[in-house]
Amino acid sequence: MGNWLLLMIAGILSIVAGFVALANPFGASLLATTIAGWSFVILGILQVFAAFGVEGFGGKIWALLLGVVAVVLGVNILGEPLQGMLALTIVVGIMFVMSGVFKVIFGFGLEGSMKWAVVLSGVVSLVLGAMVLSNIPGSAVVALGVLLAVELLSNGMSMIAMSLAVKDADA
Structure with missing residues (x-):
């Protein structure tokens, strides 16, 4: 039995949680915001x-100040989860745009077959960032939940793939 079964169960549970998050993206966004708030605290x-x-x-002093700022930020997010959700969604949108810009620039500097894969990935990131940011505040109620769902599914x-590989290696 061993580790492969535990990995399999964890994988199945993660996929189920991903589908639950997709079925209720607002609830999943609220959960992601709460997790972020507690993480900061x-x-x-x-x-x-x-x-x-x-x-x-x-x-x-700097380390103490950064710690206090993180606690205050976390308490504010937990105290005002909808505003926290909005702020986190804006940050996610900006991160997608910045990631896209850097991937496109980096991709055009590459040679060979990897060039277009990196450029395409950058364009996808730019489009996702633009979609999130162009629909604020509407995207705030679902964006984090959908991202959480995709992460859980992935x-x-x-x-599950690792569990099957471990099972095959044990056999």
Whole structure:
């Protein structure tokens, strides 16, 4: 039995969760926003504690300040999840656009068959970013949920593939 079965179960659960997220993208967006909020709070608290171990007064102050900012950001996102969802969606849209720009520039600098794959990936990122940003605030209620769903589906498929590879290797 072993590890392959656990990977298979985790993969199936991830795929089921992905379909649930696709069926309710607003709920999934709210969940993604809540996870982001708690992540900022927890990582901010850890940063504050880590700041006391930083060498030098300036480094200690910056580390402490960054930790406090992360905690405040997380608390604000948790306290106003719809505004947090809007802000996170804008950040995601900007990240898609920036990623697209860099992939297109990098792609045109390549030679051979990889060039057009990277350029195409960049164009897809640009289009996705433009779609998200052109429909704010409407896209805010579904964009994060759809991205979470795609990530869950992708992770599920890769976990199932890994489980089958591990099972074959054990046989």
